[in-house]
Amino acid sequence: MKNKIIIIVTVPVVLETWLKGQAKFLSKYYDIEIITSYSDTIEGIEAYENVSIKTLDFTRQINIFKDIKVLIQLFFYLMKERPLIVYTLTPKAGLLGMIASWMARIRHRVHNVVGLPHLEAKGKRRVLLTLTEKITYFFANKLYCNSFNLRDIMSIMTNKEVSIIANGSVNGVDTDYFSNQLSQEAKNELLQSLKLKDNDFILTFVGRIVKDKGINELLRVFDTMSQNNSKIKLLLIGDYKNESDPISPKSRQIIQDNPSVRYIEFQEDIRKYLSISHLFVLPSYREGLPNVLIEAGSFGIPLVATNINGCNEVIEDGKNGLLIEKKDEDSLKVALEKLIYDRAYYQKIEANVRGSIVEKYNQNSFWKALHKEFVKIGESSR
Secondary structure (H helix, E strand, O other), X not given: OOOEEEEEOOOOHHHHOOOOOHHHHHOOOOEEEEEEOOOXXXXXXXXXHOOEEEEOOOOOOXXXXXXXXXXXXXXXXXXXXXXXXXXXXXXXXXXXXXXXXXXXXXXXXXXXXXXXXXXXXXXXXXXXXXXXXXXXXHHOOEEEEOOHHHHHHHOOOOOOOEEEOOOOOOOOEOOOOOOOOOOHHHHHHHHHHOOOOOOOEEEEEEOOOOHHHOHHHHHHHHHHHHHHOOOEEEEEEOOOOOOOOOOOHHHHHHHHHOOOEEEEOOOOOOHHHHOOOOEEEEOOOOOOOOHHHHHHHHOOOOEEEEOOOOHHHHOOEOOOEEEEOOOOHHHHHHHHHHHHHOHHHHHHHHHHHHHHHHHHHEHHHHHHHHHHHHHHHHHOOO
């Protein structure tokens, strides 16, 4: 009989993107169950991952009444199921999952930190987010994080050992899946549908369209650059209408009015857009180790990202991309112009990108390392 692992994440989109395929791999060795919030994609996730999913009313926002309700539901469910390991990712799932697991006396309470929201928060919100992180770490008895620099930051908040799986990330990258295999005919059809030309130079951002992803700076820089060069285009892929960290009204206006910007709502599969991209841009203020950066890199797309935790582990400055300073529009503009206008330099970077990602972040290697960690955890029970 297989030992049981319960994985807890706040929202199902994490399973469709960050963690895709991980539960399926682990299900070869364990009885895997996932707990998350409801979505109409749940049945499809269950079928793909070959696991069962239980839904609870998680919310990413702070809601004391809903959070207490979910905490109680988690406690009773864990008391009934008695898994070998409870494995949580994302802040809210970590906080409630680790407390409930401790209350239920689950022996192995494992939390993986994928980013620290408090780093860009201010005032009371920063204090609250810092406190919730510390509480999560207190109730966990095994901590992981998805990048080496993030581990250094966490050492200020906990005395517990923080481990990293393989070379970081939460799932590695499927380098076969994220490779440029789209036919030229399909690329041409996509370009036509987006009203783009085959000689346009396409910059792409994928993620939440929020302030702390550096969207305001990106849009201001691009708005200026595109006035001088109509051939450069920007694909913004992600959601922003219901976010708690909104972009500025000016940025919304640029999205609406600049004819060189293409806004595309969240896509479960971004590969076709990566296939027509010439440059991937992530001017974020904070990250763990961004999956989307290694996915774009696996496509062989030169990368531009902020010189912050996580991004500066994926990007070797001047080898597979360029690092820029946080919240610095001049730094962003210089990097973009270098890769847009210096063709020889662009080709040198382009030649190195995919190999650098395959070497460090291959998904199969990550899964094997994760399984090895769980085996060690299980053996400590004997």
